[in-house]
Structures are given as C-alpha cells and as structure tokens.
Amino acid sequence: xxxxxxxxxxxxxxxxxxxxxxxxxxxxxxxxxxxxxxxxxxxxxxxxxxxxxxxxxxxxxxxxxxxxxxxxxxxxxxxxxxxxxx
Numbered sequence: 001x002x003x004x005x006x007x008x009x010x011x012x013x014x015x016x017x018x019x020x021x022x023x024x025x026x027x028x029x030x031x032x033x034x035x036x037x038x039x040x041x042x043x044x045x046x047x048x049x050x051x052x053x054x055x056x057x058x059x060x061x062x063x064x065x066x067x068x069x070x071x072x073x074x075x076x077x078x079x080x081x082x083x084x085x086x
Contacts, residue, residue, distance in 0.1 A: 016061035016071055019044060020081065021052030029083050031063040031071050055081070 017040040018031045028049065032040050037054075044052055063070035 014039075018055040018061045018063070019052055020055065021047065021049035023047070023049045027083060029063075029081055031061050033071055 014034045014036055016031060016033050017035060017037065018029075019040070021028045021030070021044065028047070030044070030047075032043055035043070040054070062072050064072075
C-alpha cells in the first residue's frame with residue numbers, strides 16, 4: 001500500500017518484527033516471528049497500548065527475557081534496547 005518496490009519490497013513479506021510501546025506508565029518491548037507488518041500491527045492493537053513505535057525487523061530482530069531466547073538469529077547487532085524491571 002505504501003509503494004515499496006524493488007530492493008525495499010521485502011518489508012512487505014513475512015519476517016520478524018520488533019516494537020516498543022507504553023501503557024499506564026509501563027514500557028513494553030515486543031517481538032513477533034514470521035509475520036507481515038499488517039499482522040504485526042493487528043497483534044499490537046490487541047495489547048491496547050497508548051502509544052507504540054516499530055523498530056528494526058527482519059534478520060536483526062532478537063528477543064531475550066530472563067536468559068531465555070524468545071527470538072534469536074546469528075546476525076551481528078549494531079544496537080539494542082535493554083529494559084530493567086523495577
């Protein structure tokens with residue numbers, strides 16, 4: 001729908017996606033495996049967040065929580081988001 005063509009058309013395919021959001025003074029970091037951006041958006045709407053931002057997706061998406069691999073890849077990461085529970 002946004003006109004991605006050529007080398008950018010893969011953004012419309014099924015891949016991993018990452019996002020962050022907030023609700024009631026809490027921050028949420030979430031990732032979903034193998035979905036389109038439309039499917040990802042639908043999943044996020046179900047969380048009823050007050051606001052959200054979608055981060056890098058695809059091969060660089062990784063999620064670890066309390067030492068457990070939720071989603072992982074062998075790709076080297078150039079950045080990360082770390083959340084400390086309080």
